[in-house]
Amino acid sequence: MDDELLDGLDPEQRRAANALLGPVVILAGAGTGKTRALTYRIAHGLRTGTYSPGSVLALTFTTKAAGELRERLRRLGASGAVARTFHSAALQQLSQYWPDVIGGSTPKLVENKSRMIAEVGDAAGLRLGGATLRDLAAEIEWRKTSELGLARYAVAAAERPLPAGLTVEQVVDIQARYEQLKDERRRLDFEDVLLATAGMLDSEPRVLAQVRSQYRFFTVDEYQDVSPLQHRLLELWRGDRTDVCVVGDASQTIYSFTGATSRYLLQFERDFPHAHVVRLERNYRSTPAVLSLANRLMRDRPGALQLRPSSASPEQVPGVAAFADDVAEATAVADAVVRAVDSGTKPEQIAILFRVNEQAVALDAALKERGVAVRQLGTSKFFTLSAVRMVVSALRVQARSHPDESMRKVVADLAREAGWSIRPEDSSLPRESWDALDAIVRFSTELPDSVSLERFSEELSEREDANNELTVSAVVLSTLHSAKGLEWDTVFLVGLSEGLLPINFAKTPDAIDEERRLLYVGITRAQRRLLLSWSRIGSRGQEREPSRFLRELRSGTPRAATTRAH
Numbered sequence: 366m367d368d369e370l371l372d373g374l375d376p377e378q379r380r381a382a383n384a385l386l387g388p389v390v391i392l393a394g395a396g397t398g399k400t401r402a403l404t405y406r407i408a409h410g411l412r413t414g415t416y417s418p419g420s421v422l423a424l425t426f427t428t429k430a431a432g433e434l435r436e437r438l439r440r441l442g443a444s445g446a447v448a449r450t451f452h453s454a455a456l457q458q459l460s461q462y463w464p465d466v467i468g469g470s471t472p473k474l475v476e477n478k479s480r481m482i483a484e485v486g487d488a489a490g491l492r493l494g495g496a497t498l499r500d501l502a503a504e505i506e507w508r509k510t511s512e513l514g515l516a517r518y519a520v521a522a523a524e525r526p527l528p529a530g531l532t533v534e535q536v537v538d539i540q541a542r543y544e545q546l547k548d549e550r551r552r553l554d555f556e557d558v559l560l561a562t563a564g565m566l567d568s569e570p571r572v573l574a575q576v577r578s579q580y581r582f583f584t585v586d587e588y589q590d591v592s593p594l595q596h597r598l599l600e601l602w603r604g605d606r607t608d609v610c611v612v613g614d615a616s617q618t619i620y621s622f623t624g625a626t627s628r629y630l631l632q633f634e635r636d637f638p639h640a641h642v643v644r645l646e647r648n649y650r651s652t653p654a655v656l657s658l659a660n661r662l663m664r665d666r667p668g669a670l671q672l673r674p675s676s677a678s679p680e681q682v683p684g685v686a687a688f689a690d691d692v693a694e695a696t697a698v699a700d701a702v703v704r705a706v707d708s709g710t711k712p713e714q715i716a717i718l719f720r721v722n723e724q725a726v727a728l729d730a731a732l733k734e735r736g737v738a739v740r741q742l743g744t745s746k747f748f749t750l751s752a753v754r755m756v757v758s759a760l761r762v763q764a765r766s767h768p769d770e771s772m773r774k775v776v777a778d779l780a781r782e783a784g785w786s787i788r789p790e791d792s793s794l795p796r797e798s799w800d801a802l803d804a805i806v807r808f809s810t811e812l813p814d815s816v817s818l819e820r821f822s823e824e825l826s827e828r829e830d831a832n833n834e835l836t837v838s839a840v841v842l843s844t845l846h847s848a849k850g851l852e853w854d855t856v857f858l859v860g861l862s863e864g865l866l867p868i869n870f871a872k873t874p875d876a877i878d879e880e881r882r883l884l885y886v887g888i889t890r891a892q893r894r895l896l897l898s899w900s901r902i903g904s905r906g907q908e909r910e911p912s913r914f915l916r917e918l919r920s921g922t923p924r925a926a927t928t929r930a931h
Contacts, residue, residue: 370409370441375675378402381643385410388637389610390588390630394670395659395889396650396852399612402643403586404434406610408443410582418445420581422602425450426590430850432833434586447580451595452555455562462572466565475547475554478502485542491535500528503622505540509556510592510624515541526870559594566601577604588613588633592624607637615668619846619883621875631668648672650852654682655895658918659888662881672889683888683895685919687911690902691727691860698857698898699731702840705855705894712738714854716841718887720866724859725842727904738789738800738839742847747834752783752798756805757829759783760822768819775818776809804835845883848890856891858884862899862909884914 371379381391381402393399407423410416423438423446425431434448449457463471475481479498482505486493493501504527508518515537522533531539547554553561566573583603585591588611591599603609611633618627634640648656653674663669688694698717706712717728725741732739747753759779763770784794785802792799809821816824828835841853845866860866867880888895897918899911911919 370412371405374402374405375647377643377645377647378405381645382406382409384610384641384643385413385415386608388607388633388640389643390633390637390640391610391612391643391645392614392630392668392670393612393645394614394648394672395617395886396648396672397645398647398649399614399645400433400437400586402645403584403610403612404437404441404443407438407446407584408441411443411445416446416582419447419579421446421584422454422580422582423448423584423586424454424599425586428453429833430586432827432830436827436833451598452558455598456558458572458576459558459562459565462565462569462575466569466572472551472553474558475552478505478554481546481552482539482543485539485546489535489538489542491531491539497528497531501531501536501539504528504536505543505554506556507622507624508540509560510594512560512593512597524873556594559598563594563598563601566598573601576602577606581606581608583609585609585611586613587617588630589615589618589627590620590625591629592626594624596629614670616663616666616670616882616885617849619849619879619886621879627668644670646670646672647675649675650892651889652681652893653677655888655891655893658683658895659885662885662888662914662918666878666881681894683891683897685915686896686898688898688900691724691900691904692731694859694898694900695727695731698728698859698896699735699737701857701896702732702737703735706737710855711838712840713836713838715857716843716848716851716853716855716890717857717859718843718845718848718890719858719860720845720868720883722844723904724865728842728859732840733796738796738837740797740800740837740839740841742841742843747801747804747837748829750798750801752785752794753801753805755783756780756802757822757825760818760825764817764819764822768817770818772812772816772818772821773809776821777806780806800837800839801835804837807838808835845887849886852890852892854892855894856887856896858887858895858897860899861897861912861915862903863912864903864907864909866912866914881914884912 371382374382378398378401382405385406391399391402393402407421410421411418423434425434428450431448431450431453438444438446438448460471479502482498482501483493513521519533519537522536527533527536566576580602583599585599611630613630615627615630618625634642656672656674660672686697688697702715705715719725729739729741748757756779763775780802783802784792785799785806786792789796789799812821866884867877871877871880897915899909899915901909903909
């Protein structure tokens with residue numbers, strides 16, 4: 366049975382799945398099937414009895430990733446493993462032991478950090494805009510995950526790009542006021558959850574012993590994104606045991622601004638000299654030409670993997686285009702999107718990636734002008750749209766009273782009641798809401814007839830809990846950060862000029878390296894078709910130069926320079 370389980374893995378993935386004990390590091394490049402190797406390894410360990418149910422803790426960084434891990438493990442019959450984010454695992458332990466260790470109930474979580482920062486900013490006589498509030502929240506997160514007190518942070522902040530218009534002293538003062546207000550209201554933010562859990566385990570041997578008795582085997586996905594605080598928490602959970610498996614790719618470290626660092630991944634073999642090392646470099650996503658571009662960009666970088674295609678396939682050489690200005694670039698890209706859709710590429714298989722959100726404005730306008738449905742990642746969440754909430758809620762009611770009713774008919778009827786129609790132009794709903802309801806209707810038609818209304822309703826609820834949205838038939842606009850972990854048939858990488866990529870505040874070698882990794886992430890999102898572009902004049906009339914990374918790639922890329930996106 367277990368050999369049969371591993372039959373579908375390639376040789377490298379199989380080696381990873383068979384390395385069940387001791388320290389293991391899986392160096393997994395983009396598109397190499399790392400989640401597959403990770404989940405099959407856990408399932409194999411449970412099936413062979415190497416792992417006992419409940420003794421495995423699989424850690425990752427987002428609720429969506431944790432939900433995907435749980436779903437894949439469930440399908441493999443490995444529901445005995447616990448898959449959680451670092452924050453979720455820490456909060457569960459903090460809530461369990463707080464009444465005994467501290468007394469009383471666990472403090473409530475801060476629901477909106479920016480709102481509280483705005484409040485203390487007003488008290489300090491500062492009117493803080495939305496972007497500044499987000500930047501201040503990010504600074505608080507970075508300080509805490511880097512385990513810096515305010516005094517040490519003040520020294521480090523002198524070398525950091527701070528929120529616009531604020532001095533180091535002002536940023537430190539705002540953070541001090543934020544901590545005071547939070548304490549007065551008996552609140553914890555997400556970083557406090559990690560800090561408080563680590564502090565509790567450090568100071569309470571009895572609690573530490575109980576936690577360590579629960580989990581025996583640890584797996585950490587995206588290990589390149591671990592912060593010093595998360596690493597300390599992992600070490601507390603692990604103790605002197607060495608049954609830990611980490612999975613990561615140093616070339617995809619793009620969250621340093623939150624405290625993430627690849628150094629723990631890069632030094633794993635030094636920390637564990639007898640570690641079992643598995644390299645996953647066989648890429649199942651992209652064409653050879655796309656992989657060649659990605660490999661060239663990361664050549665000789667620390668921890669860089671050499672991606673190789675899993676098979677030869679017909680391909681187009683990635684194109685590079687220069688345009689007069691941002692509007693011309695957006696217009697050409699939108700025209701290329703229309704041609705791609707007309708040629709048979711589904712809209713949801715096309716993505717336009719950029720460095721900062723403001724770049725989306727011209728692109729969104731150009732696409733909508735051509736009647737192209739657009740979805741921007743990182744904006745409205747699928748399940749928070751009022752039309753979706755209405756349908757999902759009605760489905761739950763209908764499923765309770767008529768669980769065996771025809772799923773497809775009920776879904777279509779409820780969607781129509783919420784404003785959906787077969788064609789978007791016949792609906793009074795905003796396009797984003799119509800696209801979402803259409804995704805629900807299409808999803809119902811793709812499932813087998815045997816799926817009951819009750820099961821369909823449960824599936825939507827599970828997806829909502831796991832932050833696993835349905836696929837909307839729309840072209841995706843996304844920042845490079847939000848695109849990580851996703852893939853599309855066709856990818857447009859726009860705005861590849863100095864000041865945008867690398868971003869203008871990236872001054873140090875480390876910051877420039879992070880920008881390089883961002884471009885690498887963007888390139889490796891493309892399955893078949895990749896087009897890169899930049900414009901000579903910015904939205905404020907400033908002259909631009911092509912990105913140093915683009916110049917570097919063009920010097921060794923056949924047919925790299927073209928006059929238009931095509």
